[in-house]
Amino acid sequence: MTFLTILFDGIAYGMLLFVLACGLAVTLGLMNFVNLAHGAFAMAGGYVCAVLVNNMGWPFFAALPIAFLASALIGALFERLLYRHLYDRSHLDQVLFSVGLVFMSVAAVDFIMGSSRIFIKLPEALQGQIDLFGVGIGRYRLMIIVICGLLTVALQLTLAKTRFGSRLRAAVDDPRVASGLGINVPQVFALTFAFGCGLAGFGGALSAEILGLDPYFPLKFMIYFLIVVTVGGSSSITGPFLASLLLGIGDVAGKYYLPKMGPFMIYTIMIVILIWRPNGLFGRTAAR
Amino acid sequence: MTAPADNVGFHARRTARWHPAEFVFWIVLIGCGLLFPSRYLIMTEILRIGLFALSLDLILGYAGIVSLGHAAFFGVGAYAAGLMALHGLVPEPVLALLVAGLIAGVLGFATSFLVIRGVDLTRLMVTLGIALLMEALAERFSDITGGSDGLQGIVMQPILGLFEFDIFGQVGFWYSVAVLFVLFLLARRVVHSPFGLSLRAIRNNPLRAAAVGIPVNRRLVAIYTLAAVYAGIAGALFTQTTQLASLDVFSFERSADLVLVLVLGGTGYLYGGMIGAVIFKILQEIFSTITPQYWLFWIGLVLVTIVLIGRERLERWVMFVPRKVIRALRRAKPSGGAA
Numbered sequence: 001m002t003f004l005t006i007l008f009d010g011i012a013y014g015m016l017l018f019v020l021a022c023g024l025a026v027t028l029g030l031m032n033f034v035n036l037a038h039g040a041f042a043m044a045g046g047y048v049c050a051v052l053v054n055n056m057g058w059p060f061f062a063a064l065p066i067a068f069l070a071s072a073l074i075g076a077l078f079e080r081l082l083y084r085h086l087y088d089r090s091h092l093d094q095v096l097f098s099v100g101l102v103f104m105s106v107a108a109v110d111f112i113m114g115s116s117r118i119f120i121k122l123p124e125a126l127q128g129q130i131d132l133f134g135v136g137i138g139r140y141r142l143m144i145i146v147i148c149g150l151l152t153v154a155l156q157l158t159l160a161k162t163r164f165g166s167r168l169r170a171a172v173d174d175p176r177v178a179s180g181l182g183i184n185v186p187q188v189f190a191l192t193f194a195f196g197c198g199l200a201g202f203g204g205a206l207s208a209e210i211l212g213l214d215p216y217f218p219l220k221f222m223i224y225f226l227i228v229v230t231v232g233g234s235s236s237i238t239g240p241f242l243a244s245l246l247l248g249i250g251d252v253a254g255k256y257y258l259p260k261m262g263p264f265m266i267y268t269i270m271i272v273i274l275i276w277r278p279n280g281l282f283g284r285t286a287a288r
Numbered sequence: 289m290t291a292p293a294d295n296v297g298f299h300a301r302r303t304a305r306w307h308p309a310e311f312v313f314w315i316v317l318i319g320c321g322l323l324f325p326s327r328y329l330i331m332t333e334i335l336r337i338g339l340f341a342l343s344l345d346l347i348l349g350y351a352g353i354v355s356l357g358h359a360a361f362f363g364v365g366a367y368a369a370g371l372m373a374l375h376g377l378v379p380e381p382v383l384a385l386l387v388a389g390l391i392a393g394v395l396g397f398a399t400s401f402l403v404i405r406g407v408d409l410t411r412l413m414v415t416l417g418i419a420l421l422m423e424a425l426a427e428r429f430s431d432i433t434g435g436s437d438g439l440q441g442i443v444m445q446p447i448l449g450l451f452e453f454d455i456f457g458q459v460g461f462w463y464s465v466a467v468l469f470v471l472f473l474l475a476r477r478v479v480h481s482p483f484g485l486s487l488r489a490i491r492n493n494p495l496r497a498a499a500v501g502i503p504v505n506r507r508l509v510a511i512y513t514l515a516a517v518y519a520g521i522a523g524a525l526f527t528q529t530t531q532l533a534s535l536d537v538f539s540f541e542r543s544a545d546l547v548l549v550l551v552l553g554g555t556g557y558l559y560g561g562m563i564g565a566v567i568f569k570i571l572q573e574i575f576s577t578i579t580p581q582y583w584l585f586w587i588g589l590v591l592v593t594i595v596l597i598g599r600e601r602l603e604r605w606v607m608f609v610p611r612k613v614i615r616a617l618r619r620a621k622p623s624g625g626a627a
Contacts, residue, residue, distance in 0.1 A: 028409070032409075034408075034409065034412065082592075082596070085596070086595065089595070091354055091408040091409070091412070092348070092354050092547075092551075093595050093599070094595075095354065095356065095412065095547070096547065096548070096551060096591050096594060096595050097591065097592055097595040097596075099544045099547075099588075099591055100587075100588040100589065100590070100591025100592035100593075100594075100595070101588065101592060102588065103544075103584045103585065103587055103588030103591065104584075104585050104588035104589060104592065105588075106584055106585075106588075107582040107583075107584040107585030107586075107588065108585060110581075110582065111582055111585070219540065219541075222540075223416065223417070223420060226413055226416070227413070230409060230410065230413045260428060261424075261428060263420070263424050264421065264424045264425065264428060267417045267420050267421045267424065268421065270413070270417050271402060271414055271417050271418070271421070274402075274405070274406065274410050274413060274414055274417075275402055275405055275414075278405050278406030278407065278410045279406070279410075
């Protein structure tokens with residue numbers, strides 16, 4: 001394994017983390033809602049994809065959009081029924097609530113799908129490696145980089161250039177003034193929340209191969225999503241994106257060069273960065 | 289009586305007086321010990337959880353610091369006590385308890401400077417990170433901590449050289465009662481002191497507290513360190529009475545359960561942790577008999593329900609505990625925090 005391969009794997013891992021976590025960047029970073037249950041939506045997408053592909057014989061690429069839709073739908077439902085009542089509550093309440101959701105999702109998935117780790121059957125075209133300038137590059141990881149890269153660009157453009165993006169930014173910056181201007185703030189938040197959950201589900205489906213899919217997924221990766229958002233800050237999605245890459249490359253390199261240290265490095269980096277800049281690398285304080 | 293300082297002192301002295309319901313609480317506790325000798329093990333567990341929750345109450349209920357990583361100090365205390373007993377470093381349990389608390393306190397003091405930086409979210413992340421870091425360290429140095437097997441073969445010396453731990457847990461129970469009572473008295477003294485009043489001012493409005501001249505950061509460092517000592521002692525008590533210490537003392541679930549325990553009992557009046565521990569154990573018994581494997585689901589449901597109902601409303605209803613007792617205990621709670 002050369003340095004370049006590690007870098008490549010790290011970038012793929014980082015991009016995956018970004019897609020998984022960018023929904024959280026909006027709820028936590030912008031709306032200031034501590035949603036520790038974000039990983040549960042990702043897990044939902046992963047399991048939907050796994051059931052479609054493994055049990056019902058769907059092609060992998062047809063199952064991916066369904067994973068997105070399923071998670072987005074669950075997200076929208078939860079937002080309307082539960083989350084929206086909690087936007088104004090204290091952080092402690094939000095933490096209790098979302099930890100409760102995580103625990104319930106872990107046990108429920110364990111009950112329905114069993115506790116063993118699940119793999120999604122990949123099409124043959126995605127298996128194996130291609131050799132590029134002497135660097136072994138996994139096809140699947142290359143696909144992840146391409147898809148996630150495109151998604152990131154699309155997201156940035158949506159937020160920066162579209163009408164919906166400016167509405168969202170206005171709603172986040174000052175909900176009162178935004179609604180005074182005729183923006184339907186609750187609707188904007190609901191849509192954004194659902195879209196973020198959908199992306200998480202999409203990431204969950206993509207990540208089954210790399211991160212592994214089991215009922216403890218939301219607990220195991222909760223801290224990683226949180227790190228992406230808090231370390232990245234929330235002024236734009238560039239912050240979380242760079243934080244994801246840093247985290248991905250750092251984690252892969254750490255596991256390769258210092259296998260005995262485990263996740264020690266990541267936590268240390270996070271704590272150091274948070275002491276240095278409490279609002280994240282590219283942070284500013286949330287308006288709400 | 290004209291100077292404001294005298295008013296504060298008068299107020300503090302008045303609320304610091306023992307309420308009859310508090311005597312009832314401790315008499316009931318001792319009565320339980322005498323009446324149900326076959327239940328020593330479970331009652332000891334409740335006391336341990338209660339002590340741990342008391343420690344969280346000091347920072348959450350009184351200073352308003354939300355911590356998701358309090359298990360870090362519990363775990364450090366647990367391993368410290370286990371290692372001391374295993375290697376015969378400090379053979380006497382009470383002394384070992386103090387040393388374990390001291391070690392956890394040093395860690396608490398060192399990390400408190402990270403915690404006081406930033407807002408709620410940063411605190412959440414940093415406390416969570418510290419607990420995970422400790423877990424990763426315990427896993428890394430498995431030759432000392434025994435890795436995922438934990439510490440095995442811990443044999444405790446008699447307490448003060450007089451009382452031998454027995455298999456029925458009788459000595460363990462009374463030992464825990466004594467430790468809890470002493471620490472409770474100390475905590476009660478602390479929160480009713482001017483220091484405790486200043487903490488409540490910080491919880492209610494840090495900016496205003498700083499404006500009236502309270503050294504906010506110094507106070508937070510002090511209470512965080514004290515809470516770490518308490519958590520360390522709770523962890524050490526856990527190891528001494530169960531003769532186990534394994535990696536799960538650091539787990540996120542333990543920190544999350546702890547917050548649940550405290551919230552069940554209510555924050556900010558010292559008895560919340562102990563009442564919450566009783567409710568928690570009862571719930572655990574009920575749900576475990578329904579579906580032992582999916583206990584996590586029910587605990588999650590309880591958390592979600594608590595938040596949706598609203599913690600304040602729940603505290604008014606508190607299940608299983610007669611209303612009057614609660615009201616009396618609440619009155620014992622320093623009501624100066626009304627601001």
